[in-house]
Amino acid sequence: MRIYSVAFIVREAWKGLTRARITTFAAIGIIAFMLVLLGIVGYSFGIVRNVFTGMSGQLEIVIYLKDNLRPEDREILKSKIKEMEGVKEVVYVSKDEAWKRFKETFKGNKFVLEIMGKNPLPDSFEIKVEGSEYIENLAKTLMTLPGIKDIDVPLEIARRVNRLIAWVEFGGIVIVLVFIVVSLFVISNVIRLSFVSRMKELEIMQLVGATNFFIKGPFILEGILCGFFGGIIGTIVFNILVFLFNRYILSGFPLFSGLTAYNTINLSISLILFGMMVGGIGSVIFLERHLKR
Amino acid sequence: MIEFRNVTKYYDNGVLALEDVSFRIEKGEFVFIVGPTGMGKSTLLKLIYREELPTKGEVIVGGVNIARLTPHQVALLRRRLGVVFQDFKLLPNKTVYENVAFALEVMGYSNREIRTRVGRVLDIVGLLHKSNCYPSELSGGEQQRTSIARALVNNPAILIADEPTGNLDMTTSWEIMEFFRRINARGTTIVMATHNKEIVNAMRQRVISLYKGRIVKDEYNGSYE
Numbered sequence: 001m002r003i004y005s006v007a008f009i010v011r012e013a014w015k016g017l018t019r020a021r022i023t024t025f026a027a028i029g030i031i032a033f034m035l036v037l038l039g040i041v042g043y044s045f046g047i048v049r050n051v052f053t054g055m056s057g058q059l060e061i062v063i064y065l066k067d068n069l070r071p072e073d074r075e076i077l078k079s080k081i082k083e084m085e086g087v088k089e090v091v092y093v094s095k096d097e098a099w100k101r102f103k104e105t106f107k108g109n110k111f112v113l114e115i116m117g118k119n120p121l122p123d124s125f126e127i128k129v130e131g132s133e134y135i136e137n138l139a140k141t142l143m144t145l146p147g148i149k150d151i152d153v154p155l156e157i158a159r160r161v162n163r164l165i166a167w168v169e170f171g172g173i174v175i176v177l178v179f180i181v182v183s184l185f186v187i188s189n190v191i192r193l194s195f196v197s198r199m200k201e202l203e204i205m206q207l208v209g210a211t212n213f214f215i216k217g218p219f220i221l222e223g224i225l226c227g228f229f230g231g232i233i234g235t236i237v238f239n240i241l242v243f244l245f246n247r248y249i250l251s252g253f254p255l256f257s258g259l260t261a262y263n264t265i266n267l268s269i270s271l272i273l274f275g276m277m278v279g280g281i282g283s284v285i286f287l288e289r290h291l292k293r
Numbered sequence: 294m295i296e297f298r299n300v301t302k303y304y305d306n307g308v309l310a311l312e313d314v315s316f317r318i319e320k321g322e323f324v325f326i327v328g329p330t331g332m333g334k335s336t337l338l339k340l341i342y343r344e345e346l347p348t349k350g351e352v353i354v355g356g357v358n359i360a361r362l363t364p365h366q367v368a369l370l371r372r373r374l375g376v377v378f379q380d381f382k383l384l385p386n387k388t389v390y391e392n393v394a395f396a397l398e399v400m401g402y403s404n405r406e407i408r409t410r411v412g413r414v415l416d417i418v419g420l421l422h423k424s425n426c427y428p429s430e431l432s433g434g435e436q437q438r439t440s441i442a443r444a445l446v447n448n449p450a451i452l453i454a455d456e457p458t459g460n461l462d463m464t465t466s467w468e469i470m471e472f473f474r475r476i477n478a479r480g481t482t483i484v485m486a487t488h489n490k491e492i493v494n495a496m497r498q499r500v501i502s503l504y505k506g507r508i509v510k511d512e513y514n515g516s517y518e
Contacts, residue, residue, distance in 0.1 A: 005401040019386060204382055207342070208443065209371030210399030212364055 005214070012218035016198070017225055023194035024226065030190045031230025031279065032237065034183040035271045039238035041179050042267050045172035052168055056132030056161045057088065061139060062152040065123040069147045074123070077147055081127060084141060086134025091126045095119055122149055132158040132165070180274070187230075187275075188282030191223050195286050202290060215291065220283045227279025231272035238271065239264055294320045294451065294482050295341055300350035302336055302506075310336035312506040313350070318484060320450070323477045325493045326486040327517045328503035334486035337503070338455050341484065342374050343367050355450065372400060375444025375452045379459035381436045383428040383443075389415070390424040393443045400447065414446045418472065434465035441472060445481075452476060454485040458492065466492060493517040 017024050065074065074092070082090050093101075099119040106112045127142075129135055135158040143151055205215045242264050295318040302311040311333045318324050326334045339345040340352045343359040352359045355373060362370060383392050390411060397407045415421045418438040428436050437457060444452060454473070458466035470492055477483050487493060493500055493516065500515030501508060 004398075004403050008398045008401075200382070201384060204384060204395070205399055206368075207371065207376055207382070208396040208399060209368045209374075209447075211368040214399040214401075 009214070009217035009221060013221035013225060016218060016222045020194060020197060023197070027187075027190045027194045027226045028230045028233065031187050031227055031275050032234035034186055035231055035234030035275050036238045036241070038176070038179050038183055038274070039234065039264075039267060039271050040241065041175055042270075043238075043242060043264065045168075045176065046267070048168055049165070049172065052161065052165045053131055056158070056165065057128070057130060059129060059132055059135060059154050059158055059161070061127040061129065061135065061142065061154070063125050063127065063142055063145075063148050064150040064152070065125070066147050066149045067122060069123070073147060077145065078125065080145070081125065081142070084138060086130045086138055087127055088130050089128040091128075093124045093126055095121050095123050098122075098124060132161040184278055184281065187227070187278045188285045191226065191279060191282035192286045194226075195219060195283070195290075199290065202287075206291070212291075216284075216287050219287055220280055223279035223281075223283030223286075224276045225279070227275035227277065227282075228272065230279070231275030234275065235268045235271050239268060294318055294322075294355065295484070296351075296353040297337075297340070298351040298353070300340065300347045300352055302333075302340065302345065303348045309506050311340075311347075311503075314503075314506075314508055315350075316501060316508065316511060318482060320482055321477070321480050323473070323483045323496070323498040324485070325496070325498055325500045325515075325517070326484065326503065327488060327493055327500055329488060332503045333506045334488075334503055335455055338376075338453050338484065338486055341451070341453055342371055342376055372447055373450050375441075375447070375449040377437070377440050377444050377452065377454040377457045379456035381428070381440040381460075383436060383440055385428055388425050388427055389420055389431070389439050389442075392428070392439055393446050396443050396446055410446055411442075414442045417445070418442045432465075433461050434468060437461060437465070437469055438472070441469070445476065449481065451482045451484065454483065454487075456487055457485065458487065458489055463491075470496065490517045 065077075069077075078090050078092060081087060096119070098121040102116075102121065103113065127138070129138065135153060136155065139151065139153040139155065142148070202215060297314050297316050300311055300314045301309075303309055314333075314337070326337055328334055336345060340347060340359070341354055343352075343354075343362065346360055354370060357366075357370070359367075359370070384395065387395060393411045393414060394407050397410060402410070412421065415424060418441055420435060420438055420442065423431065423435060428439065431439065437460075441457075452473070458469055461469065466489065473483055473485065474496070497514050497516075499513045500510070500517055502510040502515075502517065
C-alpha cells in the first residue's frame with residue numbers, strides 16, 4: 001500500500017475520533033467501564049483461585065522412617081524425595097523433635113502423656129507440596145521407597161481441594177466468557193452509535209469508487225483506537241481500585257496476605273488488548289451490516 | 294459505452310421498477326432519461342453505476358457485464374464514472390476543496406497530484422475562490438457545482454446525473470446545463486435523469502422516455518411532452 005493511502009486512513013480515523021467528541025467520549029467511556037468490570041471479575045477470580053491453590057500448597061505428606069535407618073541413608077532418601085515432581089520442601093523431624101512437639105501440644109493433658117510413657121515416635125520427613133494435584137501420585141511413588149515404615153497422606157482432603165479448584169476454574173471461565181460476550185455486544189453497539197452519523201460518508205466513499213480497504217480502514221482503525229483509549233482509561237481505573245482494595249480492605253485480613261498478592265500487569269495488558277480487539281470487531285460488525293455490495 | 298439488454302428489475306419488496314428495457318448509448322452521447330417520478334429513472338441510473346443489479350437481462354458498462362464484478366472491480370468501475378445527485382451528497386464537515394479531494398484520496402493519489410487536479414476542476418466549475426467554504430455556506434447552485442467538480446475530478450468517461458437540477462432555481466439550472474454541454478463537448482458521455490421539460494426541450498438531445506418501467510419513446514433530437 002502506498003504511503004498516501006496509509007496516511008489517508010490514519011488521518012480519516014483521527015478526524016473521526018476528534019470530530020464527534022461527545023459520541024467518541026461516550027464510546028471510550030463505556031468501553032473503559034466494561035473493561036473495569038471485566039477486570040474486577042477477572043481479578044476476583046484470580047484471588048479466589050490463589051486462595052485455594054495457596055490452601056492446597058499447605059497440605060503436607062508425612063513419612064515415618066524405620067528406626068534402624070542410618071543418617072547417610074536418610075540424607076540420600078531426603079535428596080531423592082526433593083527431586084520428585086511437585087515437592088516444594090522436605091523437612092526432617094527427628095524423633096526427639098517430634099516428641100518435644102507432642103509434649104508441647106498436650107501440655108495440659110497429663111493423662112495422655114502418662115499413657116504414652118517414653119517417646120514412642122519415629123523419625124519422619126514432612127513433605128510440603130506445590131499443590132494438591134501432586135499428592136496422589138507422590139504418595140504412590142513415596143510408598144515404594146526403602147526405609148519407610150509408614151506414610152500419612154491427606155488424600156481425601158487433596159481430592160476435595162482438587163475438585164474445588166476445578167469448579168472455581170470452571171465457574172471463573174464461564175463468568176469471564178459471559179462477560180466477554182456481554183461487553184462485545186455492548187461495545188459493538190456503542191461503536192455503531194458513533195458511526196451511524198457517518199453513513200453518508202460510507203455512501204459517498206462507495207460512490208466515488210473507494211475500495212473496501214479505503215472504506216473500512218479508517219472505521220476499523222477508529223474502533224481500535226477507541227478500544228485502546230478505553231483500555232488505557234479502564235486499566236488505570238482498575239489498577240487504582242485494586243490498589244485501594246489491597247490497601248484498605250485486604251489488609252484487614254492478615255490471614256490472606258501473601259496468598260492474594262495477585263499481579264495485575266498481565267490482566268491490565270489483556271484488558272487493553274481486549275478493548276482494541278473488541279473495538280475493531282465492533283467496527284467490522286457495523287461495516288458488514290451497513291456496507292451494501 | 295452503455296448497453297441494456299432486456300433488463301427487468303424487481304425490488305425485494307416486489308415493486309417492478311423496469312420491464313424489458315433495451316438501449317445503447319455510444320461514447321460522447323448526451324442522453325436525457327425522462328418520465329414522471331417513480332417510473333424507473335433512478336433505477337436505470339443505479340444499474341449503470343451498479344448500485345443495483347438487474348433481476349433479468351444484462352447491463353454492460355464499458356464492455357463489462359456489471360453483474361459479474363467483484364467488489365474491487367465495482368470500485369474500479371465507479372472510478373470511471375462520475376455521479377451527481379439532486380441532493381448533492383456533499384460531506385457537511387468537509388470544505389469544498391476537501392469534498393472534491395476526498396474522491397481522489399480514496400483512490401490513493403499523491404498529495405501533489407490531488408492539489409493540481411482539484412485546483413483545475415474547481416477552476417472549471419468556477420469555485421476556486423470558495424475552496425475553503427463548507428457546504429452550508431454555499432448556495433444550492435454552488436453546492437451542485439461542487440458535487441459536479443467531485444464527479445469530474447477523475448476525468449470519468451461517463452457522467453451520470455440523477456435530477457441534478459431538481460433542487461435548483463431556473464437560472465442556476467441553466468448554468469448547470471451549460472456546464473454539462475461543455476463537458477459533453479469535450480467527449481464525456483452524459484446520462485441525465487430529469488423531469489424538467491424546459492431543459493430537455495431546449496437542449497435538443499437524445500431523449501429516452503420511461504413510463505411504468507418501460508421505454509415508451511427513444512428519440513434523437515427529442516423532446517419531452
